[in-house]
Amino acid sequence: MxxxxxxxxxxxxxxxxxxxKALHSADNDWRTGRMFSLIYNAGADVESVAREAYAEYMVENALSPFSFPSxxxxxxxxxxxxxxLFHGETAVGSMTSGGSESILMAVKTAREWARAKRPGISSPELVMPVTAHPAFNKAAHFLGIRAVAVRVDGGFRASVPDMIGAVTENTIMMVGSAFTYPHGMIDPIGELSGFALENNIWFHTDACLGGFMIPFLEMEGYPVRPFDFRLPGVKSISADIHKYGxxxxxxxTVTYRDMDLREFQFFAYADWPGGVYGTACVSGARPGGAISSAWAVMRYLGQEGFRGLASKAMRAAKRLRAGIEAIPGLHVLGNPDGTVFAFGSDxxxxxxLRDALKRRNWHVESQHLPPCLHLTVCPVxxxxxxxFLEDLAEACGEAASVSENDRTEDAVLYGVMGTIPDRSQALDLAVKYLNDLYRIKP
Ligand SMILES: Cc1ncc(COP(=O)(O)O)c(C=O)c1O
Structure with missing residues (x-):
């Protein structure tokens, strides 16, 4: 080796x-707006505020609120x-390193809450639509909970009857997303959380993706489906500042309806020779810069700034969707609620098609089940x-002429992953691929 x-x-x-810098220059260039994933680009001014505020606290450790009260x-x-923003008059939250940690904490908190409030459940279950983020599967895996993933309806939103049908006496948590990552939908969170409330089940809204977009779209007069604490059944909400923030x-962030609920999240240990130790979430040491840059950008933009950016992104998303629908053979999946969507082809x-776009220096993500391409639309x-639309039309012509033999390894692999009938084999392949990726190559 x-x-x-x-x-x-x-x-x-x-x-x-x-x-x-030489290494960096070989990466995808996101500043030009040619990437539709991973980076949430609001323009050079926001980036410079975030950069300067991050640098100011780059070294400080947020583990100790006593050493760094600021x-x-x-x-x-x-x-x-x-x-x-989420209309939680008594709501309190915690900052985490990312959506996955926020979700892990919400699931852990719901588990502890159920242990206290609904004793006797020995095999807890979590019911989620299949479109909810895999961070829920991961959290369930880590925490000894069974994740039950339920099919979505024809419009790619959680199916209320199927979700309710999957609930058993062991269900401790139900989940809905705003937006779903794969197709950009807001699930019917009103109905789902209402059922959860009636049945003493914790309901979590995953607004990791839409949490900093939907409230501002609503303020701008766009019709949005309810997802936040105005729904009495919603107990917690995850929302990522490092996405549309x-x-x-x-x-x-992970936010709870009140402090009594959040109490189930904390961890403390009093018998360590190093002192009494307690943390809110998974991390011990935490980067001060993540907090200072988030605080600075939120203060810099204010509601007005966020509303302007949400409008810009929404205008772009609408034009992109209309342009894609106008290209023969392409269609948008379902009727997405905001600035995230997927499109497929008959x-x-x-x-x-993704490869043909890549050759034109446009970067979009592949998805499967069903096969489609994913766009996260940002203000820029x-x-x-x-x-983009001009190149997409041209790329369609090029993709139509690709023969089996010309297909890139990437395209073949993705096509195969969605069609392997034995899903445990697909899982095994994915783990082996990852294990091989993170090692030094000749
Ligand atoms: C809806 C949703 N939830 C959770 C996550 C996980 O967030 P992170 O990648 O920050 O862990 C994502 C990431 O894209 C997401 O879109």
Missing amino acids: IQIALPNKGASRDGVMREL LLKMETELLSMIAT YTPKGAS GLNVYD HEEVVDA
């Missing part, structure tokens, strides 16, 4: 930075702003709508 050792001697500062102040202020990665292999995309 190949390994590399830490160099004996250090390199010059300039040399290291030159090498770093971080505690910023964190509680921004959590309160978020609780207000436009701040660097490492900033998410005649083309969408993975060939308003500038590139026409150029």
